[in-house]
Amino acid sequence: xxxxxxxxxxxxxxxxxxxxxxxxxxxxxxxxxxxxxxxxxxxxxxxxxxxxxxxxxxxxxxxxxxxxxxxxxxxxxxxxxxxxxxxxxxxxxxxxxxxxxxxxxxxxxxxxxxxxxxxxxxxxxxxxxxxxxxxxxxxxxxxxxxxxxxxxxxxxxxxxxxxxxxxxxxxxxxxxxxxxxxxxxxxxxxxxxxxxxxxxxxxxxxxxxxxxxxxxxxxxxxxxxxxxxxxxxxxxxxxxxxxxxxxxxxxxxxxxxxxxxxxxxxxxxxxxxxxxxxxxxxxxxxxxxxxxxxxxxxxxxxxxxxxxxxxxxxx
Numbered sequence: 386x387x388x389x390x391x392x393x394x395x396x397x398x399x400x401x402x403x404x405x406x407x408x409x410x411x412x413x414x415x416x417x418x419x420x421x422x423x424x425x426x427x428x429x430x431x432x433x434x435x436x437x438x439x440x441x442x443x444x445x446x447x448x449x450x451x452x453x454x455x456x457x458x459x460x461x462x463x464x465x466x467x468x469x470x471x472x473x474x475x476x477x478x479x480x481x482x483x484x485x486x487x488x489x490x491x492x493x494x495x496x497x498x499x500x501x502x503x504x505x506x507x508x509x510x511x512x513x514x515x516x517x518x519x520x521x522x523x524x525x526x527x528x529x530x531x532x533x534x535x536x537x538x539x540x541x542x543x544x545x546x547x548x549x550x551x552x553x554x555x556x557x558x559x560x561x562x563x564x565x566x567x568x569x570x571x572x573x574x575x576x577x578x579x580x581x582x583x584x585x586x587x588x589x590x591x592x593x594x595x596x597x598x599x600x601x602x603x604x605x606x607x608x609x610x611x612x613x614x615x616x617x618x619x620x621x622x623x624x625x626x627x628x629x630x631x632x633x634x635x636x637x638x639x640x641x642x643x644x645x646x647x648x649x650x651x652x653x654x655x656x657x658x659x660x661x662x663x664x665x666x667x668x669x670x671x672x673x674x675x676x677x678x679x680x681x682x683x684x685x686x687x688x689x690x691x692x693x694x695x696x697x698x699x700x
Contacts, residue, residue, distance in 0.1 A: 391675065392419025393485065393682045394620055397666050401618040401686035402481040404429040410481040411471070411610070413464035413603060415440050418447070420483055425456055432479070434460045434470060436513040463513075465602035468609050478612035484619045486600055486626045502582050505561035510590045519589050520558055528552045538597070538625065539588030546570050547585060560586075587623065600626060604633045608658055613691035617659065620684050627665070627683045634662040634687050637695075658694060659687040 392398075398420055404410055406428030412421045415433035417440070424431050435441055441461045460470040464484065471479070508520035523531065528548045535544035550570035557563050564582040567573075571581040591597060607617050617634075621627045639657035666684040673680050 391679075392417075392423075393676065393679045394666065394668055394672070394684045395419060395423060397684050398483055398618050398620065399423050399427070401663070401684065402483060402616050404481060408480040409476065409478075410483070411467060411479050411607075412483055413467060413607070414483075414485040415444060415459070416485065418444055420485065421457065429481075430456045430458070432458045432460060432471060432474065432476070434462055434464045434467065436461070436463045438514060463599060463603075465599050465606060467603065467606040471610060477610075479610055479615060480612055481616045481618070482607040482611060483617075484600070484603060484607075486596070486619065486621045502560045502564035502580070502586060505559050508558055508560055508563055510586075510593055512594050517593055519563070519593055520556075522589060522593055523551055523563065524556045534592045535585055535588045537588070538591040539584035540625075541584045541588060543571055563589075591625075597625060597629060600629055601633075604630070608637065608689070609694045611689035613689060615689040616686060617689065618684060618686040620682055622681045622683075627685070630685050631665075634659060634685055638662050638687065656692045657690055658692045660690050662687040 402410060402424070404424050404427040408429045410424050410429045410431050412418075412424065412431050412433040415421060415435040416437075418433070421431045421433050421444075433444060435444075438461060441459050444457070444459050447457055458474060460466075462470045467482070471477075508518065508523065510519040511517075522534075526534075528545075528551075531551055532544040532548035535541040535547055541547065547567055547570045550566050551557065551563075554562070554566045557566065563585070564580075567582040567585045568580070573581050604617075604619070611617060619630045621630055637657065637659040663684070663686045666686075668676075668679040668682055
């Protein structure tokens with residue numbers, strides 16, 4: 386089975402994790418398995434998490450999973466459930482955790498999943514394929530609630546104008562309809578450098594999947610499950626995600642906690658629980674040319690110390 390998509394910052398992520406033969410690594414966002422494949426090649430055992438049943442089903446066919454004992458163990462769970470998922474496999478600690486935050490290339494490329502407006506499809510956007518869909522939210526929420534989501538998660542300054550247009554155009558059932566409403570509300574002209582629907586699609590997707598709260602819970606779970614000397618690597622794709630990761634690593638390395646809506650600070654950090662936090666690492670020109678989706682990616686990583694995990698991290 387060949388990986389159908391190009392993992393972002395692959396060499397940099399593997400270098401940050403520094404896998405050794407026999408080490409236990411968590412791929413918290415399995416997706417198409419790009420990171421997992423390289424980690425397996427390095428001799429690591431990988432516990433891969435994904436809430437998308439399509440990703441888990443695709444991974445079941447990998448030959449690595451037939452080894453005894455298996456070196457690829459799949460967990461059909463959210464990454465906020467790392468601790469519980471690993472406990473079910475009798476694992477108390479691991480040597481590495483990697484997150485690749487946001488929507489996967491597999492999801493974007495499937496029109497039926499409703500994540501993108503490049504091709505028309507059902508207005509869905511659910512990573513787990515269950516619960517409230519994008520259509521449910523846009524057709525049932527109040528104008529004020531829609532505007533708040535667009536502003537908070539899409540940083541859309543014209544959120545109220547778009548929300549009024551959405552309510553007036555109900556019911557919306559396809560990605561094409563939603564994109565058309567946004568473009569018309571903002572006076573979009575074809576050929577503009579950035580499609581204005583991008584921010585609104587991002588906002589609705591983040592909201593219905595609870596992505597920022599999930600990221601926060603996942604970071605705290607990684608703090609609990611990483612062994613001393615274990616490594617945490619996080620690839621994010623927009624400023625809201627990167628801000629959470631940067632603040633988490635800064636505070637857990639001993640900086641004074643600032644607190645935020647998505648990253649509460651239950652206890653001031655005395656001795657650091659992570660050390661050596663990296664600066665932001667971004668793709669080079671060659672990778673950006675080869676993989677345009679890499680252009681907005683940022684990698685940050687750090688090393689777990691022997692200090693016990695902070696108390697009160699459950700959200």
